[in-house]
Structures are given as C-alpha cells and as structure tokens.
Amino acid sequence: MTAHVEPGANQAFYRTSRLNGYDLVTVQAANRLLWRCPPERLVEHYNRHVSGRHLDIGPGTGHYLDRCRFPLSQPTITLLDLNPDPLVFAAKRIARYNPATVQADLLEDLPSIPQAPFDSIGINYVLHCLPEPPAGKQEVFARLKPLLNPGGVVFGSTVVTGGAPTTLLSSAFNALYQRMGAFHNQTDTVDMLHDALDAHFASHAVEIRGSVALFTARRPLP
Numbered sequence: 449m450t451a452h453v454e455p456g457a458n459q460a461f462y463r464t465s466r467l468n469g470y471d472l473v474t475v476q477a478a479n480r481l482l483w484r485c486p487p488e489r490l491v492e493h494y495n496r497h498v499s500g501r502h503l504d505i506g507p508g509t510g511h512y513l514d515r516c517r518f519p520l521s522q523p524t525i526t527l528l529d530l531n532p533d534p535l536v537f538a539a540k541r542i543a544r545y546n547p548a549t550v551q552a553d554l555l556e557d558l559p560s561i562p563q564a565p566f567d568s569i570g571i572n573y574v575l576h577c578l579p580e581p582p583a584g585k586q587e588v589f590a591r592l593k594p595l596l597n598p599g600g601v602v603f604g605s606t607v608v609t610g611g612a613p614t615t616l617l618s619s620a621f622n623a624l625y626q627r628m629g630a631f632h633n634q635t636d637t638v639d640m641l642h643d644a645l646d647a648h649f650a651s652h653a654v655e656i657r658g659s660v661a662l663f664t665a666r667r668p669l670p
C-alpha cells in the first residue's frame with residue numbers, strides 16, 4: 449500500500465546503498481560506542497513487547513524484527529515507512545513472515561491500514577530522526593493510538609539530548625548528525641518523552657540506557 453508521499457531530504461539517508469552498511473555502522477558500532485545502548489538490549493525490548501499482530505514504524509534494515517522472538521510462529525506483521533527502500537529491504541529480510549508494507553509519512557495523517565488494529569506497535573530510533581511537528585513529537589503518538597488495540601502496547605527507543613548522560617563522543621556525533629539533517633533531536637528530552645506519552649496513554653514507562661530512552665506505553669486515552 450502506498451500513500452501519497454512527497455520526496456524529501458529524509459529519503460536520501462535511507463537508500464539501499466546506505467542500508468547495506470547500516471547494521472554494522474549504526475546497529476552495532478553507534479549503539480555500542482556512541483549511544484551506549486547495545487543492540488542486544490534493543491532486541492530484548494522487542495522480545496518483551498512484540499506481539500503476534502505487530503506494526504513496525506520505520507523498520508530500517510529489519511534487524512530487530514529479524515532477531516527478536518515473536519510469540520507466534522506466523523505473526524501478522526505490517527511495516528510502515530516514509531521511504532520505499534527500507535520497506536523493500538526489511539520485507540525481504542523477514543520474508544519468512546510475509547509482512548505487509550505501507551509507505552506513509554508519520555508526520556502526515558496516516559492512510560487506513562487493513563491489518564489494524566495491532567497488539568503491538570514498535571517505533572525504534574525513529575523519533576530522533578523526525579523534524580519537530582507543529583504540535584510537538586507527541587503528534588506521532590496521537591496518530592499511532594487509533595491503530596492500537598485497547599490492550600496493546602506501543603514501544604520503542606530514541607536518542608535524546610536532555611535528561612540522559614552524554615559523552616564527548618556522543619555529543620559530537622549527535623551534533624554532526626543534526627547538521628547532516630539525519631537527526632532532529634535538538635529539543636528531545638526525557639521530560640518531553642514523558643509528557644508526549646502521558647498526553648496519549650494512561651500508563652507508560654521510560655528507561656534510560658546511555659543516551660537512549662527506551663519506552664513503552666499502554667492503555668490509549670480516548
């Protein structure tokens with residue numbers, strides 16, 4: 449399924465040529481050396497919260513979907529991404545689950561998704577890439593909420609620039625990625641994340657690991 453998506457600067461970062469090196473550079477090296485949240489911790493986050501009816505936002509290379517344990521042998525998985533290349537890349541990688549794909553921009557109204565509602569929605573390392581929407585990044589959770597079953601969970605993680613420890617190296621690379629336009633997390637803080645989740649869910653949790661905030665949210669508010 450493809451919604452109307454205007455090509456933008458964000459698309460250039462997620463071409464197949466870059467995705468080929470993404471697991472080595474970002475999933476392994478940057479997670480360990482810069483953000484200090486090893487990929488094993490993120491796989492564990494998926495293992496704890498992923499369901500047999502899952503929507504993954506911004507799947508990238510599909511690393512975590514490939515490595516995590518689903519509670520069913522044949523889960524229903526939908527991938528949603530602004531960019532076509534990650535959809536193709538991740539769908540191929542987890543072809544054993546026969547995922548559906550939706551090309552759509554999280555910063556716009558989302559198209560209706562035939563597989564919705566979902567029991568879990570994963571949004572890993574996406575918030576820090578998003579330019580600040582007019583109503584703040586909580587807009588994203590407002591858009592995801594209607595796609596979630598009342599008993600479901602939204603989970604993910606994001607690199608924040610306030611409220612979590614930084615190092616000289618992490619601050620330098622964060623600033624570089626901001627200048628390149630790959631990161632838009634200048635005002636992303638742990639408090640901002642709490643407020644955004646609190647605005648849309650009756651219960652949520654945030655854990656800090658290095659410069660990364662791992663979160664879960666349940667019981668969507670009307």
Ligand SMILES: C[S@@+](CC[C@H](N)C(=O)[O-])C[C@H]1O[C@@H](n2cnc3c(N)ncnc32)[C@H](O)[C@@H]1O
Binds near residue numbers: 507509511552572
């Ligand atoms: C940093 S990658 C994260 C990939 C993967 N989830 C991970 O944790 O390794 C960000 C992903 O979000 C997607 N993305 C960026 N902006 C988006 C938007 N506005 N709407 C939907 N997806 C977006 C990118 O195409 C890419 O797949």
